[in-house]
Amino acid sequence: MYLSFSTIIEILGTVAFTVSGAFSAMQKKLDAFGVLIIGFVTAIGGGTLRDVLIGNTPVSWLRDITVPMIILVTTIITIGFKKHVDNLKITLLVFDALGVGLFTIIGIQKGLAIDLNPAICIALGTITGCFGGVLRDMLLNYIPVLFHKELYAIPCITGGICYIYLRRVADQQIAESVSVVVISTFRILSVRFNWRLPRV
Amino acid sequence: MYLSFSTIIEILGTVAFTVSGAFSAMQKKLDAFGVLIIGFVTAIGGGTLRDVLIGNTPVSWLRDITVPMIILVTTIITIGFKKHVDNLKITLLVFDALGVGLFTIIGIQKGLAIDLNPAICIALGTITGCFGGVLRDMLLNYIPVLFHKELYAIPCITGGICYIYLRRVADQQIAESVSVVVISTFRILSVRFNWRLPRV
Amino acid sequence: MYLSFSTIIEILGTVAFTVSGAFSAMQKKLDAFGVLIIGFVTAIGGGTLRDVLIGNTPVSWLRDITVPMIILVTTIITIGFKKHVDNLKITLLVFDALGVGLFTIIGIQKGLAIDLNPAICIALGTITGCFGGVLRDMLLNYIPVLFHKELYAIPCITGGICYIYLRRVADQQIAESVSVVVISTFRILSVRFNWRLPRV
Numbered sequence: 367m368y369l370s371f372s373t374i375i376e377i378l379g380t381v382a383f384t385v386s387g388a389f390s391a392m393q394k395k396l397d398a399f400g401v402l403i404i405g406f407v408t409a410i411g412g413g414t415l416r417d418v419l420i421g422n423t424p425v426s427w428l429r430d431i432t433v434p435m436i437i438l439v440t441t442i443i444t445i446g447f448k449k450h451v452d453n454l455k456i457t458l459l460v461f462d463a464l465g466v467g468l469f470t471i472i473g474i475q476k477g478l479a480i481d482l483n484p485a486i487c488i489a490l491g492t493i494t495g496c497f498g499g500v501l502r503d504m505l506l507n508y509i510p511v512l513f514h515k516e517l518y519a520i521p522c523i524t525g526g527i528c529y530i531y532l533r534r535v536a537d538q539q540i541a542e543s544v545s546v547v548v549i550s551t552f553r554i555l556s557v558r559f560n561w562r563l564p565r566v
Numbered sequence: 567m568y569l570s571f572s573t574i575i576e577i578l579g580t581v582a583f584t585v586s587g588a589f590s591a592m593q594k595k596l597d598a599f600g601v602l603i604i605g606f607v608t609a610i611g612g613g614t615l616r617d618v619l620i621g622n623t624p625v626s627w628l629r630d631i632t633v634p635m636i637i638l639v640t641t642i643i644t645i646g647f648k649k650h651v652d653n654l655k656i657t658l659l660v661f662d663a664l665g666v667g668l669f670t671i672i673g674i675q676k677g678l679a680i681d682l683n684p685a686i687c688i689a690l691g692t693i694t695g696c697f698g699g700v701l702r703d704m705l706l707n708y709i710p711v712l713f714h715k716e717l718y719a720i721p722c723i724t725g726g727i728c729y730i731y732l733r734r735v736a737d738q739q740i741a742e743s744v745s746v747v748v749i750s751t752f753r754i755l756s757v758r759f760n761w762r763l764p765r766v
Numbered sequence: 767m768y769l770s771f772s773t774i775i776e777i778l779g780t781v782a783f784t785v786s787g788a789f790s791a792m793q794k795k796l797d798a799f800g801v802l803i804i805g806f807v808t809a810i811g812g813g814t815l816r817d818v819l820i821g822n823t824p825v826s827w828l829r830d831i832t833v834p835m836i837i838l839v840t841t842i843i844t845i846g847f848k849k850h851v852d853n854l855k856i857t858l859l860v861f862d863a864l865g866v867g868l869f870t871i872i873g874i875q876k877g878l879a880i881d882l883n884p885a886i887c888i889a890l891g892t893i894t895g896c897f898g899g900v901l902r903d904m905l906l907n908y909i910p911v912l913f914h915k916e917l918y919a920i921p922c923i924t925g926g927i928c929y930i931y932l933r934r935v936a937d938q939q940i941a942e943s944v945s946v947v948v949i950s951t952f953r954i955l956s957v958r959f960n961w962r963l964p965r966v
Contacts, residue, residue, distance in 0.1 A: 391713070397763035399720065400713025414619070419814070421823025423621025424680065428690070431683045445766045480824065483831045490828070500905075505700075507709045509907045513791070513800025520799065563797035566845045591913070597963035599920065600913025614819070623821025624880065628890070631883045645966050705900075707909045 376472065380433055382465030383409040384440040386458060387502050392448055394506050404502055405441045406434070411498035416473050416490055420480060459557055460550075467549030470495035470522040471529055471542055488526035495522045495549075517556035517563065525549030576672065580633055582665030583609040584640040586658060587702050592648060594706050604702055605641045606634070611698035616673050616690055620680060659757055660750075667749035670695035670722045671729055671742055688726035695722045695749075717756035717763065725749030776872065780833055782865030783809040784840040786858060787902050792848055794906050804902055805841045806834070811898035816873050816890055820880060859957055860950075867949030870895035870922045871929055871942055888926035895922045895949075917956035917963065925949030 387408025391401040410427045417425040427433045473494025477487030496518045503510040512518050525548040532541035555561070587608025591601040610627045617625040627633045673694025677687030696718045703710040712718050725748040732741035755761070787808025791801040810827050817825040827833045873894025877887030896918045903910040912918050925948040932941035955961070 392766055394709065394714075395765050396709075396714045397765050399763055400710075401766055403713060403719075418618055418818055419823065419825050419828060421621070421821070423619065424682070425619050428619060428677075428682055428686055431686055434686065434689065448766065477828075482824070482828055486828055486831055486834065489834065504704060504904060505710060505713070507707065507907065509794065509796075510800075510905060513803060513905070514794070514796045519803075563799055565795050565797050566792055566801055566848065592966055594909065594914070595965050596909075596914045597965050599963055600910075601966055603913060603919075618818055621821070623819065624882070625819050628819060628877075628882055628886055631886055634886065634889065648966065704904060705910065705913070707907065 376433070376468070377436060379465040379468035379472075380409045380436050381440050382461035383469075383498055384437045385444050386462045386465070387498070388441050388444040389448075389458065390502055390506060392445075398445065401445060402438065402441045404505060405444070406437050407505060408498045408502040409433075409437050411501035412469055412494040412496060413473070413498075415497050415501075416476060416494045419493070420476065420482075420490070422476065459554060463550040463553040463557075464546070466495045466518060466522060466553055467525060467546035468495075469498075470526060470549055471545050474526055474529055484530045488523055488530065491526045491529075492519050492522040514565070515562070517561050518553065520563070521549045521552035521556065524552055576633070576668070577636060579665040579668035579672075580609045580636050581640050582661035583669075583698055584637045585644050586662045586665070587698070588641050588644040589648075589658070590702055590706060592645075598645065601645060602638065602641045604705060605644070606637050607705060608698045608702040609633075609637050611701035612669055612694040612696060613673070613698075615697050615701075616676060616694045619693070620676065620682075620690070622676065659754060663750040663753040663757075664746070666695045666718060666722060666753055667725060667746035669698075670726060670749055671745050674726055674729055684730045688723055688730065691726045691729075692719050692722040714765070715762070717761050718753065720763070721749045721752035721756065724752055776833070776868070777836060779865040779868035779872075780809045780836050781840050782861035783869075783898055784837045785844050786862045786865070787898070788841050788844040789848075789858065790902055790906060792845075798845065801845060802838065802841045804905060805844070806837050807905060808898045808902040809833075809837050811901035812869055812873070812894040812896060813898075815897050815901075816876060816894045819893070820876065820882075820890070822876065859954060863950040863953040863957075864946070866895045866918060866922060866953055867925060867946035869898075870926060870949055871945050874926055874929055884930045888923055888930065891926045891929075892919055892922040914965070915962070917961050918953065920963070921949045921952035921956065924952055 384405040388401050388405035390408070391404035396404065410425075410433065414425045414427070417423060470491040473491035474487045476494075477490040478484070482490065496512055499518065500510040500512055503512075525545045528548050529541055529545035532544055536544075584605040588601050588605035590608070591604035596604065610625075610633065614625045614627065617623060670691040672691075674687045674691035676694075677690040678684070682690070696712055699718065700710040700712055703712075725745045728748050729741055729745035732744055736744075784805040788801050788805035790808070791804035796804065810825075810833065814825045814827070817823060870891040873891035874887045876894075877890040878884070882890065896912055899918065900910040900912055903912075925945045928948050929941055929945035932944055936944075
């Protein structure tokens with residue numbers, strides 16, 4: 367039961383990130399292979415960086431073909447649906463916010479599993495949730511939006527602190543679900559109301 | 567005998583990629599150290615990324631000084647020969663195509679050696695063959711040509727499928743050689759006739 | 767005693783690199799989180815890349831929260847002091863030069879500890895000393911200054927050769943200190959007199 371919940375988390379997050387990566391790539395007029403790779407890197411980049419940093423190798427998408435297959439199918443569907451992109455803006459935002467939330471909690475769990483300091487685990491979770499987008503922007507030759515434009519990391523850190531607290535006092539699935547909702551909602555509100563960190 | 571064949575593969579590929587990286591760096595007017603590093607990253611970037619992803623560390627160029635020495639000597643020779651670059655365009659293309667083919671097959675073999683799924687092995691081979699060029703372009707502040715301009719990955723995937731099939735039905739050296747020839751030829755034809763993937 | 771000397775080395779280097787990264791990020795008008803991440807990547811990027819390449823995982827800043835805490839505090843102080851930046855140019859240069867020197871020697875020591883070839887160890891040291899800056903420039907969407915503008919690597923290689931020699935004939939702390947001074951002095955002189963490598 368728990369395993370399957372965790373698996374659903376991963377599939378949803380993977381789909382969400384692939385879609386957002388593929389759309390960024392299409393805006394830069396890449397070819398079909400470029401769109402696939404950017405979708406792929408956006409989806410698995412954060413988790414791959416986390417796995418490499420903690421030494422969890424071969425990294426997970428090498429060991430299980432499910433995730434690469436989901437990304438491939440999602441990219442093909444995304445390319446097919448691209449005409450409808452204007453109608454999907456809200457959906458995409460929700461997908462993206464959900465993905466950020468889900469991956470952050472997975473990243474925190476991987477850190478806790480090897481007894482890292484909880485503050486470090488929150489950093490690992492934030493890397494898992496956000497650095498797929500950083501790699502996407504580096505490949506597309508932008509300064510990562512994470513660093514100057516969009517509020518991704520603060521929701522992750524906030525939800526991460528929730529999770530670290532809740533897992534001590536509540537059921538595991540409740541802790542996970544509440545934290546994902548906190549991150550996703552914070553992220554969606556930050557886009558809706560255009561919240562930004564001050565430039566310094 | 568087999569070992570030495572594999573070694574020759576690696577040396578040829580390393581020289582080819584170093585030359586192509588060094589020329590890209592010289593076009594951007596980097597200094598001698600920059601040219602060396604870009605040549606180095608182009609030559610070992612794909613294999614290093616593969617080694618890091620599968621956990622094959624210390625990565626191979628750290629354990630054997632032969633490859634770094636070949637890259638150093640090749641860079642010095644390339645800088646010396648740069649005036650003749652216009653006469654070497656065809657040679658460079660053949661070098662590059664051969665390098666892509668050779669590294670792809672080496673990458674697939676490393677994946678098979680740790681029992682990864684054959685489709686994942688082809689992805690690993692494509693990373694080995696192509697991502698030195700991606701890192702080169704990232705360092706030189708381009709959107710990687712792999713994603714929008716040049717047909718590198720499709721030849722790798724095609725040759726990779728050949729190799730996965732041929733190694734089951736033919737001699738190992740024949741399987742390797744045929745697959746490298748398939749990738750190199752496909753790559754050269756794609757440049758000659760300016761084949762591209764459609765933008766989406 | 768030796769441990770504490772080595773620890774002081776690491777703290778000083780970390781502060782120096784964080785400051786230089788944070789200032790680069792502020793010049794690009796990033797937000798507070800972006801400044802923190804660029805400071806962080808500049809400080810730990812070289813060492814992290816080295817740890818990943820040699821398979822020393824979880825990488826060191828995941829295992830000990832001291833370094834991330836130093837970076838966080840340094841970034842906050844740097845943001846607070848940013849109005850005084852014009853008065854700090856010389857201090858920043860000395861910090862940066864010291865950081866490059868210190869990290870290079872630490873990197874060489876990590877390579878020697880796993881019996882890598884001394885020439886490879888010097889390359890590892892140079893990566894440790896210089897590639898935080900390369901990652902910083904990649905994230906800020908520049909061609910790394912290391913490759914065309916500033917003389918970082920030659921001082922590292924020179925000091926690295928000193929260290930490899932001195933550690934065989936002199937006390938460990940003397941070998942370390944002299945090599946760090948060689949690298950830092952060479953770096954400062956190269957800025958003061960605008961030394962550059964020829965473009966090719």
